[in-house]
Amino acid sequence: MRFPLIGEPVAVDLANTIVRERGVDIDLLSDRAGIDEWLELHSGQLPSGPVDGEALLELRGALRELLEDVDAGRPVSAAAAAEINRAAVAAPVPQLRAGDGAALLSWERGGTEATLAAIAQNMLQVLAAGSRLRTCENHDCLLHFVAYDSRRRFCATARCSNRARQARHRGRQAAS
Incomplete structure (x- = not known):
C-alpha cells in the first residue's frame, strides 16, 4: 500500500501523506493520481464528488502545522486555526434523511467544500x-x-518502534 494508513482519524491520515524515507521527504499527494487514490481509500468516510487538489493540500498544511504545535506544546498558530475553521464551516453538516424505510446519512452537496468540511470537522472532534x-x-x-x-511513542510497532530498537542495539554494539 502506498499510503501509511495506520488507522488514524481521516484528518490525521491526510496529514500523514508526507513521509520520510531514508532521510528524504516524499509528498504522496504530489500529483492528481495520488490525490484521487487517497480520496478513494477514504471514500467511506468522506462525501463524494470532485475535490480541488490545491484546497486539499492547503488544509493538509494547516493540519500538519496544528499537529506539530500540539505535539510540541505550543499554542496553535493563528493561520492553521483559521484555515481549519474556514474549512469546517464551508459546507453544510451531514443530515439524516429517511429513505426506503431506513435512515441514511447524506450530504446536501458533495465536492471540495463538503470533503474539506468533513476532514476539518474530524480534526475538531x-x-x-x-x-x-x-x-x-x-x-x-x-x-x-x-x-x-x-x-505510545511511535506511529507503528512494525515500522518505527522496531527500527528504534535496532538502532539502540547497533549503538550498544558499537560502543562495546
Missing part, C-alpha cells in the same frame, strides 16, 4: 475528545498519531 496527538519519535519519520495509550 479529535481535539474536542481530548485525544493525545503525537508525532512519531523515530527521527526518520514524520507521521502523527492519536496516542490512546500514554506510553
Whole structure:
C-alpha cells in the first residue's frame, strides 16, 4: 500500500501523506493520481464528488502545522486555526434523511467544500475528545498519531518502534 494508513482519524491520515524515507521527504499527494487514490481509500468516510487538489493540500498544511504545535506544546498558530475553521464551516453538516424505510446519512452537496468540511470537522472532534496527538519519535519519520495509550511513542510497532530498537542495539554494539 502506498499510503501509511495506520488507522488514524481521516484528518490525521491526510496529514500523514508526507513521509520520510531514508532521510528524504516524499509528498504522496504530489500529483492528481495520488490525490484521487487517497480520496478513494477514504471514500467511506468522506462525501463524494470532485475535490480541488490545491484546497486539499492547503488544509493538509494547516493540519500538519496544528499537529506539530500540539505535539510540541505550543499554542496553535493563528493561520492553521483559521484555515481549519474556514474549512469546517464551508459546507453544510451531514443530515439524516429517511429513505426506503431506513435512515441514511447524506450530504446536501458533495465536492471540495463538503470533503474539506468533513476532514476539518474530524480534526475538531479529535481535539474536542481530548485525544493525545503525537508525532512519531523515530527521527526518520514524520507521521502523527492519536496516542490512546500514554506510553505510545511511535506511529507503528512494525515500522518505527522496531527500527528504534535496532538502532539502540547497533549503538550498544558499537560502543562495546
